[in-house]
Amino acid sequence: MRARVAAARVAGARGIYCHPMAYVQFLIVCLIWSSSFILMKKAYVVFNPVAIGGLRAALGAATLVLLWHLVRRGAARRWPASRAQWVAMLVPGGLGFAYPYMMQPYLIGHHQDSAYFGMMVALVPLITIAVSVPMLGVWPRLRELTGVLVGLACLGVLAHEGGARGVPWHHVALAATVPLAYALSNTFIRQRLDALPPMALSGSALAIAATFMLPASLAVEPIKAAEPIDLLSAAAAVLVLGVIGSGLAMYLFYKLIQSHGPLFAGMVTYLVPLGALAWGWLDAERVTAGQLGAMAGILVSVALVQWPRRAAPAAAAPVTAGTAPVPVPGAPQR
Numbered sequence: 001m002r003a004r005v006a007a008a009r010v011a012g013a014r015g016i017y018c019h020p021m022a023y024v025q026f027l028i029v030c031l032i033w034s035s036s037f038i039l040m041k042k043a044y045v046v047f048n049p050v051a052i053g054g055l056r057a058a059l060g061a062a063t064l065v066l067l068w069h070l071v072r073r074g075a076a077r078r079w080p081a082s083r084a085q086w087v088a089m090l091v092p093g094g095l096g097f098a099y100p101y102m103m104q105p106y107l108i109g110h111h112q113d114s115a116y117f118g119m120m121v122a123l124v125p126l127i128t129i130a131v132s133v134p135m136l137g138v139w140p141r142l143r144e145l146t147g148v149l150v151g152l153a154c155l156g157v158l159a160h161e162g163g164a165r166g167v168p169w170h171h172v173a174l175a176a177t178v179p180l181a182y183a184l185s186n187t188f189i190r191q192r193l194d195a196l197p198p199m200a201l202s203g204s205a206l207a208i209a210a211t212f213m214l215p216a217s218l219a220v221e222p223i224k225a226a227e228p229i230d231l232l233s234a235a236a237a238v239l240v241l242g243v244i245g246s247g248l249a250m251y252l253f254y255k256l257i258q259s260h261g262p263l264f265a266g267m268v269t270y271l272v273p274l275g276a277l278a279w280g281w282l283d284a285e286r287v288t289a290g291q292l293g294a295m296a297g298i299l300v301s302v303a304l305v306q307w308p309r310r311a312a313p314a315a316a317a318p319v320t321a322g323t324a325p326v327p328v329p330g331a332p333q334r
Contacts, residue, residue, distance in 0.1 A: 022256065030268050034272045035279055037108055040105040040237070040241070044108065045224070045230050045234050046223055046224050049220075050213050051220075051223070052105040054213030054217050055214070055242060056246055058206075060202075060245070063251075064206065064251065067248075068200065080196060080200055085196060093206070093208030096189075098208075099181045111165070116161065118273055119276060120176065120273075129148065136191065146304065155273075159172070199254055253268070
């Protein structure tokens with residue numbers, strides 16, 4: 001039985017087989033993470049961007065710690081991080097969580113456009129490829145690179161819409177620094193922290209991010225005056241962002257990596273921006289024909305990247321919690 005499960009995991013990592021429930025789990029993660037951007041817009045009505053990020057990080061860290069203790073037994077519950085690793089986790093804590101968690105709600109709330117800024121996470125694959133070559137010496141396969149470039153070409157069509165929306169160039173540049181931060185964080189993790197279980201790493205990095213952001217939020221600006229219904233809506237948005245978005249969805253994502261490999265799980269990078277556009281349209285945000293055409297092109301690139309590879313004669317080692325790359329929403333897993 002164990003051999004059969006291991007074989008299924010290896011096949012899934014190669015793109016040969018995925019259990020139907022894996023697709024359900026995959027779609028749940030995409031649905032949750034794509035809704036993050038519209039939730040940031042709702043939370044911005046009451047909370048400042050630093051407070052949104054800090055509360056989200058704190059709730060996410062608490063959820064992951066709780067899940068860690070629920071799924072592990074005995075000595076395995078011990079949090080596996082040395083002093084040196086805690087110091088190294090300042091990088092993913094700052095670049096992978098604190099900065100994006102603050103910058104995204106600022107831009108989305110300022111322009112009241114979750115769809116446009118939500119699509120920026122699709123820039124992560126190209127930037128990750130760019131930084132991985134000098135930092136890790138990792139070169140992408142031709143088909144993977146082609147799929148990523150096709151998706152990013154379609155994203156260029158979407159980015160052109162920014163000018164028509166009155167988004168100044170410096171805010172577009174700030175939006176582009178978010179995927180850059182994700183890419184640098186993920187690459188650093190592969191260099192220095194790859195031995196840590198992903199759940200422990202993300203929980204620790206989220207805790208570090210919350211430690212810095214929550215006190216800083218008090219110095220930025222107080223909570224905005226709002227009607228009780230708006231206050232309740234904003235509090236609910238932050239709660240969902242933290243507990244479900246940064247906690248439960250992250251845990252489900254780790255399970256996908258373990259059972260079906262990082263390539264399959266990493267396709268959320270492409271579908272999350274599409275979901276962000278859909279959520280924005282439901283909230284009466286402007287969605288154009290050019291955006292819809294680009295969405296179709298991105299789906300084609302997803303199919304191109306995820307097309308099953310030929311099985312190698314020798315079985316590859318299954319992906320485990322200690323060796324799988326740590327996901328950050330919007331970050332590719334290759």
